[in-house]
Amino acid sequence: MTKKIKRIAVNTGGGDAPGLNAVIQSVVIAAANRGWDCFGIRDGFNGILFPERYSEGGVTRLTRDRVRGIGHLGGTILGTTNKGNPLHFPVNMPDGSVREVDRSDELLTYFGTHEIDALVSIGGDGSLTIADALHRKGLRVVGVPKTIDNDLDKTFTTFGFDTAVGFATECIDRLHTTAESHQRVLVVEVMGRYAGWIALHAGIAGNAHAILIPEIGFDIDKVAAKIREREAAGHLYSIVVVAEGAQARDGHRELLAPAEVGHAERLGGIGSIIAQALGNTTGKETRVAVLGHLLRGGSPTSFDRLAALRFGAAAVRGLDAGKSGVMVSLGVDGVDYVALEEVAGHIRNVPMDCDTLQTGRDLGISFGD
DSSP: OOOOOOEEEEEEOSSOOTTHHHHHHHHHHHHHTTTOEEEEESTTTHHHHOGGGOTTOSEEEEOHHHHTTOTTOSSOTTOOOSSOOGGGEEEEOTTSOEEEEOOHHHHHHHHHHTTOOEEEEEESHHHHHHHHHHHHTTOEEEEEEBOTTOOBTTSSOOBTHHHHHHHHHHHHHHHHHHHHHHTOEEEEEEOOTTOOHHHHHHHHHTTOSEEEOTTSOBOHHHHHHHHHHHHHTTOOOEEEEEETTOOBTTSOOOEEEOOBTTBOOEEOOHHHHHHHHHHHHHOOOEEEEEOGGGGTOSOOOHHHHHHHHHHHHHHHHHHHTTOOSEEEEEETTEEEEEEGGGTTTOBOOOOTTOHHHHHHHHTTOBOOO
16 A cells, blocks of 8 residues: 655756746645645755755745745746766765766655655656656656756657747847848757757747758758858848757767766857858858857746646646656646656657658758758
């Protein structure tokens, strides 16, 4: 028989995304309505691993009053981090080297000592991989999918994506006017990691003329040909949207920082490379706009806010029903649950038969192939 829940914890890990606070609000209220106490872990799991960093405690009690009115706020009241994976935690050794150690048992000890019965883990691929490992070690866990990149498998969408696409589209709309006024080629670099969902959706919605995504190795000459085609038709400017993980057919991904112990590689810089190449090839004046972390900030759209509230409530319902080792998933027919092991380590890329991609081709957008 499954132990009755009295206390749960919630944490947010990885990059921030609009809607995190709405999930927290929903989890806390749904738990309170069941008579459960809810606790928030600071900065991923750092509140447990480094309690000395927090003068008011690394794990804090979350009440109805504490989460009242936070659903529309960007960011996360708990803080987050994409460093220090407890499964592969970087530790400085006496000889000056850095070694990865597994600190997950420290988390389990904390939950046991403080009689916390279950965890709602809100995060992307990395956070859900950690959640799956904790589940396998005996902790009751339900995951909530979070990423602006929309690259998590087994869910129709992730909260934060709609907000990011909406803002990116607004930026592209604004760049049309300045690009046309100066007859320039404007390259817009957006986030997305190794998937092109943001670039694809925002590019099409924003009437871009070329879109470059990680799933399609591009030929810069094909992009230049699109710009010349527009010139010949009397259109003297062009907008090129590029995902940070895009790469030439015979090239490599551009990095701001390589991977190292405890840290994943940081993508970025491809926009400048493409702008320079197109300038050299077409003779056009080019500019690059890197939207970067602007896509993570701000209040969530109503769609993301509602999705986040639904995810939070469904996570608590799942725990109440005895579920563990699952992620809340949004499908065509509503919220469902899928095994964490089916999600952890899997990236959902843009499929080549995707309707949205085909729409772009039908509209005459170049994908550099």
